Amino acid sequence: MRGPAWPIAALLVGYPVWWALGFGGLSVIVVAVPMAVILWRRRPIRVPRGFGLWLLLIAGYLVSGLMLAEMPPGTYGEIGPGRVVGYAMRLALYTAILIMVLYLGNLTERELPQLRLVRMLGVLFVTTVAGGLLGVFVPSFTFTSPVELLLPDWVAANSFVQNLIHPTAAQTQKVLGFASPRPEAPFEWANAWGSNLSVLLVWFVVGWWVYGGRRRKIFVAAVVALAAIPVVYSLNRGLWIGLGLAVAYLIVRVRGRTRVALCGAVAVAAVAFALSPLAPLVAQRLDRPHSNDIRAFTVTATVAAAGHSPLIGYGNTRNALGNHRTITTGRTEWCEGCGHPPLGSDGQLWLLIITxxxxxxxxxxxxxxxxxxxxWTDRSPIGLAGVLVMGLVLLYMVVYDGLVTPLCLYLISFALLWRNSRGEVT
Structure with a gap:
């Protein structure tokens, strides 16, 4: 794409290249630089209603940095460069996303048509499905990225950084009692893949089905059918619930023939799925809620720790003493399951509470x-889709981390709603 809209095209359409280079979710920080230059040149800058809350969120994160050296009761951890790197990276991401939203909202409809932006998100959906299929059929696929090779060992070894810069096709976990590969390419972890797929699916349908001709609709049907394979094999209950609520939302909000057609499509899809070999896998996953105890322990410990600094948090995550099984901490040869995720890792809401x-x-x-x-009153396809994504954000915040790529897609969806409200698009 030529003109001032090229950074967002580079981010969304070129995302597989960013992932292969090792930037992945960090690519938004890179493209935020030219976005900021474009914004600076077209002052004064328009700002959406409610964006002061996001500015306050970033300001609060700056203040929370004062607590990086503190250790709340019931937690442990060494004060080192890793904690500072994680804090600085999150701050850079929050700021880059702010720049991206202002950049998108200040481009005119001529410079970046709404439908073109929606279809770019659709292209990323196709990339996500391809990555999911890679994770299902070639789960061991992984390689060392150029960024990983260039970074100092003490930075590249940080677990948060490692997830961002080391491309992998799948995340292997013992969800069903045995090693199960859960797709994550081209994103940072399996839950990010699930969250992103559901958001991108919404925009894929809008851009390529609602505003598409016959050929595009056939393409949408084929890609969505293929997407069912990694969706099921992801064993991602949050994703399944999100898709179910999305369908319910659309049935309630659309009218007339569209509602009838949607109900018919859902009924056909449900019957086809029930008769497919994928259905037993879903039943197995629902019978094994293996992560419930882990999440309950971590969330409880997160809230308890945050209670000692309820207004500004601690700037970064901490580790709890013990886990849901034992008072000891960390994996050992005789207890591989004694490890635990850091506090705030079970959802964006809990991350915000601790940080x-x-x-x-x-x-x-x-x-x-x-x-x-x-x-809410915007009943255009983009308005309905944008409000749906905002609702998914509130659902996913209790089970999924927003950083890194999910939050980018949430805020791009917010920007689409803002642009739509200006009345430049019919």
Whole structure:
């Protein structure tokens, strides 16, 4: 794409290249630089309603950095460069996403048509499905990225950084009692893949089905059918619930023949799935809620730790003493299951509570609830889709981390709603 809209095209359409290079979710920081230059040249800058809440969220994160050296009761960890690197990286991502939203909202319809932006998200959906199929059929696929080779060992070895810069096709976990590969390419982890697929599916349908001709609709049907394979093999209950709620939302909000057609399509898809070999796998997953105890322990420990700094949090995550099985901490030869995820790793809401206190969590929720309230009456395809994504954000925040790529897609969806409200698009 020529003109000032090229950075967003490079980010969305060129995402597989970013992933292969080792930038992945960090690519938004790179493209935020030319976006900021474009914004600076076209001052004054338009700002969407409610965006002050996002500015307060970033300001609060700056203040929370004062607590990086503190250790709440019931937690442990060494104060080292890894904690500072994680804090700085999250701050850079929050800021880059802010720049991206302002950049998208200040491009005119001529410079970046709404439908073109929606279809770019659709292209990324196709990439996501391809990555999911890779994770299902070639789960061991992995390689060392150029970025990983160039970074110092002490940075590249950080677990948060490693997930971002080391491309892998799947994340292997013992979800069903045996090693199960869960697709994650081209994103940072399996849950990010699930969250992103559901959001991108919404825009794929809008851009390529609702506003598409016969050939595009055939293409959509084929890709969505293929997507069912990694969706099921992801064993991702949050994704399944999100897709179910998305269908229910659309049935309630659309009218007339569209509602009838949607109900018919859902019924056909449900019957086809029930008769397919994928259905037993879903039943097995629902019978094995293996992560419930882990999540309950981690969430409880997160809230307890945050209670000692409820207003500004601790700037970064911490590790709890013990886990849901034992008072000891860490994996050993005789107890491989004794390890645990860091506090705040079970959802964006809990991450905000430990890093920015309850204040940060309230600002985050208020930002997306406000977007739903302001755009609820927009019944255009983009308006309905954008509000749906804002609702998915509120669902996923209790089970999925927003950083890194999910939050980018959430805020691009917010920008689409903002642009739609200006009345430049019919």
């Amino acid at each position: 920015q206190g309850f204040t940060g969590a309230v600002l985050y929720v208020a930002f997306f609830v406000g977007a739903i309230r302001r755009h």
